[in-house]
Every structure is written in structure tokens, then in C-alpha cells.
Amino acid sequence: MSLANQIVNLLAALLLLIAFAMLSQRRILTLIKLLAWQGGALAASTAIVAYSTGQPHLYFSAGLTVALKVGLIPWVLHRLIDRLNVRWDIETLINIPATMLIGIGLVIFAFALATPISQMASVFTRSTLGIALASVLLSFLMMIVRRKAVPQVIGFLAMENGLFFAATSATYGMPLVVELGVALDVLVGTFIFGIFFFHIREQFDSLDIRHMEKLKQD
């Protein structure tokens, strides 16, 4: 196994670890920091894949990831929680140990699912595909168990990170145009979420999504 391969595996493990860390984290500020770290790990692994396979457009992807996911989006989120003044601790629907246990179950499920695909995939993807799938599912779980709107958006962004990782490691990245499009979508999505936060708070005086149950039609 080559060094590059080993590093990618290491980064993949890091990605999964960060996903678990996000799942167990109670503070929004730390959550944003973790998101930035996850973006960094993603960018590093993309760069290494680009180096070892000699695909120049992946360098571009890596650069884009650093700019967006390490720089711009965490900064936007920081500003958002400053403006909204929501630096408090996060409440969860299910307590954190139980969430972690469900998360472990999801990882096992993801690996079971990915094994048959990994058998026929290229060198880099042996274990990374399972990890990518697991981090997608973990981020989804985070969206479900969080009660406030901001962590849900962070979960959504983390999910996109997982998808991106799956794409780079399994098929050496999507075509550049698609990646650009996805990156733009994520950015625009973040802004739209930001606008929605303000509206939600204006409507309910809080970002607690429990209040949205009132919207249900009886």
C-alpha cells in the first residue's frame, strides 16, 4: 500500500472521527470549528488523490473546498450566530450517548453496504467508500436529533462533505462543472438558510424548530 493511499485512509478515518465529534458536540461554536476541520481534511485528501493520480482538476476542487468550506462558510456561520445571538448550548432530542450508539449502528450498516461495492472499486476506495457513506448517514442523524435550526444546517453541510468525499475517493471526483455547481449550491444554500433564520426568529422569537409545529394544518 502506497504512502498516499495510507494518508488518504488516515484522512478518511479523521473525517469519520469528526463526524462523531459533531454528533456529540453541544456547543455551536465548536460545531462550526469541527465543520471547518472536516472541510480541511476533505481538501487534504482531495489534494493527495490529485497528486497520486495526476488529475489536475482535483487540485482545483481541493482549492475550492479550502476556500469555501474552511474559509467562507464557517465565517458566514460565525457571523450568523453573532447576529442572531445564539451562542448557547445545543439541546438534543435524544441524549448524546444514545445518539452515539445509533451512530455506531449506522457505521456498521454503511460498511456492510459498501463492502460489495468496494470489492470491485479502484485502489483508493477500499475502505473510504464505507466511511464516506457513514459520514453522510451520521450527518443526517445529526440533523434529525438537533432541535435548533443552526445545527441542522451544519448537519446539512457536513452531509455534503461526506458526499463530496465519496465522489473524490470512489471515482476521482465528479466532473469539474458538477463540482463547481455543487459548491455554488452549497454557498447559496447557506445564505438562504441564513435568511430563513432571521425570518423564523422574527416569526417565533426563537430558532427552536419545535415552534414550527404550530404550522401544521389541523
Added chain:
Amino acid sequence: MTGLLPSPLGGSLAVAVCWLLIAALALLPARNSLFARRIAFPLGALAGLALAALGLRAVWLPPESLVLPLGLPNLPFHLRIDPLAGFFLTLLGAVSAGISTYAAGYFRDEGARRVALIALQYHVFVASMAFVMLADDAYLFMVAWETMALSSYFLVITDHKLPSTRSAGFLYLLIAHLGAIAILLCFGVMSGGRGDYTFDALRAAHLSPQWATVAFLLAFFGFGAKAGMIPLHAWLPEAHPAAPSPVSAMMSGVMIKTAIYGMVRVIYDLIGGVRWEWGMLVLAVGAGTMLFGVLYALMQHDLKRLLAYHSVENIGIILLGLGMSLVFIGSGHPVAGALALIAALYHTLNHAVFKGLLFLGSGSILHATGLRNLNDMGGLIRKLPKTALYFLVGALAISALPPLNGFVSEWLTFQAALQAPILENGVVRSLVPLFAATLALAGALTAMCFVKVYGIAFLGKPREAQHAPAGATGHDARGMELYGMAWLAAGCCMLGLFPSAVLLMLNRVSASLTGQGLSAEALKSSWLWLVPTATQQASYAPIIFLAVIVAVTLLAYLLVRRFYHGRVRFADPWDCGFAEQSPRMQDTADAFGQPIRHVFGPLYLMDRRLPGPEDPAPRFSLKIEDRHWYWLYLPVARLAEFVSAKIALLQQGRVSIYLLYSFLTLLALLVFVR
């Protein structure tokens, strides 16, 4: 000469497109309703006349087909005209010509926007009916069918500000869509999963007997919902009174006939291989529909509701003819089957003409008096003499009195029923005349019902003359309204007086459809004598009949005026010893139906409040409801509500739960595709 005339198919297509153009033009902004009244409706009527002529030609020409490069990619529209389509196009064109003419006058006092909208929907409606008849693939057929349902829905809810109109429209839309689903499934069954939905492919497909029966049941249910057979009739008595009168005339006269067209097209032409068991089902449902319709019509005091129930009854008569035809053809007697089919189609045409006329007449009454309740009318013959004359023609025709058209088709239906002895199966042989006997009963009850309508509404003295409701014009129909009614009344007379010509035309339709026409002797019917089977069995000469009626009437008149006394005397009728009589003491519509209500009591769901003898403010009230609501419609509605409430549990209002749904779906899909 024939080279100069347009081909029936091209011409019919042009007429349909012309209707669509008129519809589009009607939307042009106009400050008053002059455009719609002076141009759109008369032009539509002319187009209808042209269509009738083209359809008539198509009956005598070989089938013609055309592929229109419209529709979806690789799925063009197929058009075809054959004698059956030609016959129904004639019906559509001729009846719509009368109704459009009437409409040109009828909407005189409406606002410009309303008339523009009605003109748009009305012309889309007639054009879609033409396309239903021209369609040669299931795709175009369904598109046209749904356009017809939607445009007529919007016409029904013209007065959408009234809650009762909205709910009537909803009921109509609901049942129309139930029927459309069944028709769609029927086409699916017939295509057998091969994905080719042209009628040619469906015709060529050989279904196993089980699947053919499934297709038949679906078609019968689906088209029956549109036709108004029981127990799917509930929309008719709601929707017809809600719509403006020309629209009711169009829906009752023509639209429910498209369902008959669909039934004949699908069962005889597309499914083929008719079985007599199907015929027995159609017969039983037809007889039930007929009796139910007329019995409930007798109980109505709202004129348009009453007419709507008569539409249910007449659909029953048509189904009776179709059922007999299926029984005869299915048991190997195609000649008798052709006779029954011809009787059914003849009645379809007749009903379109006289029911159109009656609805137009009710529209004129509504316009003049603002009344729909028969109990408030009376003595209208003096106020509306012309309407009264045309209404009388329609009433006589629907009561199946010779020499008008209703008699001919019912008589032909009886002649077909009298062929029953040739059937081998003893049970069927004895059941067919039994159903025919119910037809006789229904005919008599219809006559009674129209004695009631005419007697209560037009004769006697006005019951509530003092306070005419707002919006009543108080004058008789005039101008275009009269021409429209006169056209349909003339149709009633012509179809009654010259049945042999119609018979020959329908024979051609039957021959092209079933490969079998009437007996050679029947085809030799002269213009004077109508012979459905053989001269020694039965024959009918309407013109001689008319001559005898006229002669006897004249003779009696002369005898009375010349030799008996010869003066006109005005006097009160026997007044039971009362000192003073008021018009309120006349028989009412409800009172007239009372004997029938007594005899057939168990069939009705009655809520009757009789005042006690000591009651200082006596009030009599009677409400008659349709039993179908309680055993069929309401339970189905409750079931639908229950299921929807269970499904509504999915809506929790919590974002986490919604996310969980998609999460679980994702997991399930991942496991599924593995």
C-alpha cells in the same frame, strides 16, 4: 360534385378547430356581451349544422383515418371517422346547433365577462365532444374526454358564488373522474401491456374471456358514471339544475350521449366477442335505472331536477336496448341484436333532441318567471304561449306518444324485446320480456309525470303571481331563443314522422359495427311504413297516424262547434261548495305525485311532517331523499375520510420527524438496491 365537398373527416376536424377558435376569440376583451351573443354563438350554431351534414355523409361513406402530428413526441393523435362516429357527430352537430342558437338569445341580460367565459367554456366543451367521437387512439380519447369533463365542470359552476352550486360541481367532478379512471384502466386491460394504444391495435388484440369481461365491466362502470346510470347517477340531479339552462340542455342532451358512444365503441368495436351475460347485466342495470329515474322524477317539484331524473330514466331505456342487443348478439342472433342496437341508438338521438328542447323550455320559464319550483307556477300558457307550444312538443315526445319521435324508438325497443322467443336459454327468454314490461311501466309513468309538469306549470291559474322573484323578465322567449327551440321541436316531429330514413342510416351504423344489419324485408321499409322485422309481425305508419289524429280532432271540433252548441263559456269548475276559491287551492306538483308515492312508498326515503288538527300555524312539509346517499355515497365518503385521517397522521409538523422519514427511506432504498 362530391369532389367539391370536404371529406367528412377533414370537415369535422375543421368544425372542431373552428369551435376552438370561437372559444379563443370569445376571450377578447369586450365591453359588452354583443360579440359572444351576435357572433360567437351563432357561428358555433352554423358550425354545428355543418358538422351534422358531414356526419350524415360519413355514415354512408367508408371509414377514413388521419394521423395528426400533434400530441407527445412519437405519440401522435389518431383520428378516424366511421358510420358510428358519423352518427354521433350528426347528433352533436344538430342538437348543438339548436342549443347554440338558443344560447345566443338566452344570455341577453348577463354581464359581458360572464358571457365571455361561458362562450369560451361552452365552445371548448362542444369541440372536445367532437374530438371524443373522432379519436382513434386511447390517448386522444382520454385527453378529449377529460377536457370535456373539465369544461363542463366549469360550466356547471357558472354560479360559483352559491355553495350549493359548488358542491354540485364537486360531486360531478368526483364521479366524472371515477369514471375516467375506470375507462383508463379499461384501455390498459385491452392493450394487454403491449403499449400500443391506437384503436386499431386494441381492436386486433385478442383478450382471454376473463380479461374481456374485466374490460367490459370497467368500460360499463366508467361510461355508466358519465351516462348517469344507477348507482352513479347522483351527480345528474345536482349538476343539471345548477348549470345555466343551455348548458343543462347540452349536458343532458349531448354529453351523456358521449358515454353511450364510448360504451358502444368499446364494447362492440374494441373488445368485440360480445357475450350474452354482459347483456343481462346491462339489461338489469338499465331497467333499474329507468324505473328509478322515472319514479324519482315524479316526486320532484324543481323543474330542472325533474328533467334531470328523466335523463336518468332515458339512459335506462337506452341501456335496455343495448343490453338486449348484447344478449341477442351474444347468443347468436345478430339480426335481432342489430334491431335492438338500432333502437338504442335511435333513442339516443331522440332523447338528445327532446331533452334538449325541454331544458331550453325550462330555461325560458326560468328567465320569464324566475321560478324553478313547479309548486309556484301555474297558468304560464297565457304568459308564455310560444314556450308553452314548444314545451308541449317536447313533453309529448318524451312521453312516447305517436306520431312524435319518442314513440318510434320505444316501439322499436319493444319490437326487439318481442324477438325474445328466438333465444335458447329459457331463463333469459323469460327475463327479456319482463324487462320490456318495466319499459312499458316507465313509459306510462313518464306520461303521467309530464301531465303533471304541463298541467301544473302551464295550465290552471298562477299560484304565486303576486311576487315575481328578482331577475325575472316576465316576457316570453323571443328571437334566437325561439329559433333554437323551433329547430329542436322540428327535429322531434321529423324524427317521428320519417323513421324509415333514420332506420336505414342506423342500419348502416349497425352493419359497420357488428357486420350485421336488419332483415331484407325491414330494409325495404318505405317512407310511409316502418317495418322493423317483417310485415306480418309489425309495422307503423306515423304519417297515417298523424292524419288520423288530425282528422279526428277536426271532426270532433266541427261537430261540437257546429251541431252541439257552438259557444264558448267561461265558468268556475265544480267548487266543492266552497264560497270562494283561490289559486292556492289548486293541485300542486307534490299532490299530483302522491298516489305514486303511496304505491311505491318503500322505494323512497320520505320525511313527512303532517300538522296536527289543533295546530294554530299548520305547516306541511315533505322531503324525499335518494336512498343511494345512505347506503352507498355516505359510507364511501366516511371510509375515504377515515383513510385520509390515518394518512394525515404522517403530518406531524415536526421537522425532525420529516427528516426521519427521508432518512428511513434512504436506508430502505440503500438496502433495497444492494
